[in-house]
Amino acid sequence: MTPVLSVLVHNKPGVLNRITALFMRKGFNIQSLTVCITENPEISRMTIVMSDMDEAALEQVIKQLHKQIDVLKVTDLTDQARVARELALIRVSSPIAERAVIHSLIEPFRANIVDVGRETVTVQVTGDAEKIDALIALLRPYGIRELARTGLTALPREAASSADAKRSGEAQVLHI
Amino acid sequence: MPGMSKPADDETLTRSGEGGAMWMKGADMVVEALRREQVEVIFGYPGGAVLPLYDALYQCGIRHVLTRHEQGAIHAAEGYARVTGKPGVVIATSGPGATNLVTGLADAMMDSIPLVAITGQVAKTVIGTDAFQETSIIGISTPITKHNYQIRHASEIPKVFKEAFHIANSGRKGPVLIDIPKDVSGEEAWFAYDDPPQLPGYQPTVVPHHMQIRKLMHGLQHAKRPVVLAGAGVLHARATEKLLAFVEKYQLPVVQTLLGLGSFPASHPLCLGMGGMHGSAAANKALYETDFLINLGARFDDRLTGKLEHFAPQAVVAHIDIDPAEIGKNVPTDIPVVGDVGEALSMMLSIDVPPPDAEAWREELLQVKRELPFWWVQDGPHIKPQRLIAEIARITKGDVVVTTDVGQHQMWAAQFFPLNQPDRWVTSGGLGTMGFGLPAAIGAHFGQPDKLVVAILGDAGFQMTLQELAVIGEHQLPIKVVIVNNSALGMVRQWQELFHGERYSESLLPWQPDFVKLGEAYRIPSARVERDEELSAKLEAFLREPGPGLLECVVDPNENVYPMVAPGAGIHQMVGVKP
Numbered sequence A: 001m002t003p004v005l006s007v008l009v010h011n012k013p014g015v016l017n018r019i020t021a022l023f024m025r026k027g028f029n030i031q032s033l034t035v036c037i038t039e040n041p042e043i044s045r046m047t048i049v050m051s052d053m054d055e056a057a058l059e060q061v062i063k064q065l066h067k068q069i070d071v072l073k074v075t076d077l078t079d080q081a082r083v084a085r086e087l088a089l090i091r092v093s094s095p096i097a098e099r100a101v102i103h104s105l106i107e108p109f110r111a112n113i114v115d116v117g118r119e120t121v122t123v124q125v126t127g128d129a130e131k132i133d134a135l136i137a138l139l140r141p142y143g144i145r146e147l148a149r150t151g152l153t154a155l156p157r158e159a160a161s162s163a164d165a166k167r168s169g170e171a172q173v174l175h176i
Numbered sequence B: 001m002p003g004m005s006k007p008a009d010d011e012t013l014t015r016s017g018e019g020g021a022m023w024m025k026g027a028d029m030v031v032e033a034l035r036r037e038q039v040e041v042i043f044g045y046p047g048g049a050v051l052p053l054y055d056a057l058y059q060c061g062i063r064h065v066l067t068r069h070e071q072g073a074i075h076a077a078e079g080y081a082r083v084t085g086k087p088g089v090v091i092a093t094s095g096p097g098a099t100n101l102v103t104g105l106a107d108a109m110m111d112s113i114p115l116v117a118i119t120g121q122v123a124k125t126v127i128g129t130d131a132f133q134e135t136s137i138i139g140i141s142t143p144i145t146k147h148n149y150q151i152r153h154a155s156e157i158p159k160v161f162k163e164a165f166h167i168a169n170s171g172r173k174g175p176v177l178i179d180i181p182k183d184v185s186g187e188e189a190w191f192a193y194d195d196p197p198q199l200p201g202y203q204p205t206v207v208p209h210h211m212q213i214r215k216l217m218h219g220l221q222h223a224k225r226p227v228v229l230a231g232a233g234v235l236h237a238r239a240t241e242k243l244l245a246f247v248e249k250y251q252l253p254v255v256q257t258l259l260g261l262g263s264f265p266a267s268h269p270l271c272l273g274m275g276g277m278h279g280s281a282a283a284n285k286a287l288y289e290t291d292f293l294i295n296l297g298a299r300f301d302d303r304l305t306g307k308l309e310h311f312a313p314q315a316v317v318a319h320i321d322i323d324p325a326e327i328g329k330n331v332p333t334d335i336p337v338v339g340d341v342g343e344a345l346s347m348m349l350s351i352d353v354p355p356p357d358a359e360a361w362r363e364e365l366l367q368v369k370r371e372l373p374f375w376w377v378q379d380g381p382h383i384k385p386q387r388l389i390a391e392i393a394r395i396t397k398g399d400v401v402v403t404t405d406v407g408q409h410q411m412w413a414a415q416f417f418p419l420n421q422p423d424r425w426v427t428s429g430g431l432g433t434m435g436f437g438l439p440a441a442i443g444a445h446f447g448q449p450d451k452l453v454v455a456i457l458g459d460a461g462f463q464m465t466l467q468e469l470a471v472i473g474e475h476q477l478p479i480k481v482v483i484v485n486n487s488a489l490g491m492v493r494q495w496q497e498l499f500h501g502e503r504y505s506e507s508l509l510p511w512q513p514d515f516v517k518l519g520e521a522y523r524i525p526s527a528r529v530e531r532d533e534e535l536s537a538k539l540e541a542f543l544r545e546p547g548p549g550l551l552e553c554v555v556d557p558n559e560n561v562y563p564m565v566a567p568g569a570g571i572h573q574m575v576g577v578k579p
Helices: A015-026 A055-067 A096-109 A129-142 B026-036 B048-057 B070-084 B102-110 B137-144 B154-168 B182-186 B210-221 B232-236 B240-250 B281-289 B341-350 B359-371 B385-396 B408-416 B437-447 B466-475 B490-499 B515-521 B532-544
Strands: A004-010 A030-037 A043-050 A071-076 A082-093 A112-116 A120-127 A144-149 A153-156 B022-025 B041-044 B063-066 B088-092 B115-121 B147-150 B175-181 B188-191 B226-230 B254-256 B271-274 B292-296 B316-321 B335-338 B401-404 B453-458 B479-485 B526-529 B549-554
Touching (some): A004 A015, A015 A043, A015 A055, A015 B137, A055 A071, A082 A129, A120 A129, B026 B182, B026 B188, B041 B437, B048 B175, B063 B437, B070 B088, B070 B115, B115 B137, B210 B292, B232 B240, B254 B281, B385 B479, B401 B437, B408 B490, B437 B453, B437 B479, B466 B515, B479 B515, B515 B549, B532 B549
Parallel strands (some): B115 B175, B226 B254, B226 B292, B316 B335, B401 B453, B453 B479
Antiparallel strands (some): A082 A120, A082 A144, A082 A153
């Protein structure tokens, strides 16, 4: 199980440090972490993806987060229906003669070329981690020069926001 | 009052604004906030970054106790908090002053002691430039405080102090640090203190869910081998009378944690004493064999549980704790109850269920209690440390505040000093801080000035903070310093004897200062006792003499703490339950 937590926090200096210090102190490993402001400028949303852990450890993470004074809400998106997206920028070797191949590879991913040079193109792709991993694997043979990923950001789906959204053993993530 | 502007220059600086707000300087605001929080005593040490604050404190009417080290100040604040239930207040300057608080903050965090620590900081204009005595105490203290603040403008002071005292002394109590840049002390702003704290991210559950309490009471009536485990949560909740009423109503045996001592009278027939690594045979038998364990505000620390798979293996576990993160953390819990122990006990007392049929179990435990008490063997002219503690208890009739350091003498004090009341026992449990006992005794004195304070210390721990003798000498405080001198880091020595082939690596202290002369240098009447036959008389004279005193007690250097559960063993695997 790869836990995904959505955490609303006060948008104040030092809050990120509090959260990461907590993860370090308790020995929890973060796979990705995004922080950005929400519709309310005083509140930020952190989307935290953690390394695999069991239920008890995840429960402890959530409880420890709740203890932070600057944490307003913790939503466990692990098994909830969610919209989860990540953006990646992939600079790939692409002599002019091979550009058409790159175009045809990225097209089904609804990815775009956002920068063009003589030797390389930069591809922008959004989606969940698996989709991005798949595109990276496809592009790797052509020579990936540089890669930047944002990490996951997520919201629960409207249908799942109701109070009775239950956690089942099986992931309810809807893929598009 | 951010919306309110500064008064015109011709108006007086303390003129009242809207809703009784006052226009004040930052440093005066700090003092005013402490006054509003009814702070009686501050422990601290001045320095450059807190000069404006100390100027405001000068002749302000709040007592300030000048320790000789910031670590002494914060342990004193802990001692004060422990015996009063009120937050201890400590002030230190920036940089080294602030870093010297670190051990005390970590200690208070582990033992849930309410503290408000105020540190100076370099001026805002130079923060981040490696200015003289600059350190990021916010970064340093984040993992060892319940919360911390750096004030960016004087206008934040009332709100921050209000929140800090509220956070420190509610929910699971703990230390809160407020870092104040030097220039903030000179800024002026409106001061209003009447608004309640607004903390949407901090809403501790105080009243437990009634369904969980019902479940607990339902389970209790069917138990055959019920046990109550009383932790420090009972003391923090000031619920000792409710605990006594509940225990007597259902005739339940009681085990206490180290920090829970005093939550239930040691003299009570149902009291089995302390459980855990150096707990009593009866207490550990109860924890091992119980089928229904009611944990009241203890956090199932490893020194209590021993190896987890052998801890209460057959029990339905009910755990009442104000910190939900403690429930299920170490021991799987069947009946989780989040809330204040006092509220929980009130609800438990309001539900009447038939008492459990546990007569045989009770008898079995009480028989073990009778047959396997804590013990020592008097086998020579040496003073036995256990008898020393027992004698202190006998002579004082237990009517004193006891503080300890950490190690063997701490365990002997826990075993042989019967605590029958709350707020009489000050010890460093979770962090195990050597050097805690002496400064904590000073704080305990200011919390309970009418009580004699006996600081039971090891020779090694005493030497970590002995400079605080100056405070005792200067104010001639009624604190009796008992040095249990075995010329060793006794507990380290004991573990090396038992688990490291008697290789006493750096644990023996054959060279010692002259403790008597040391005490006398601080103008504290001091004496030494070395032989068992003279112990009672000398101890009696020492304890009866008014004012401060120091007694070096040279004890048997080879004495070990028993019974013992070896590290990694289950609590039923005790060695040394009898001579």
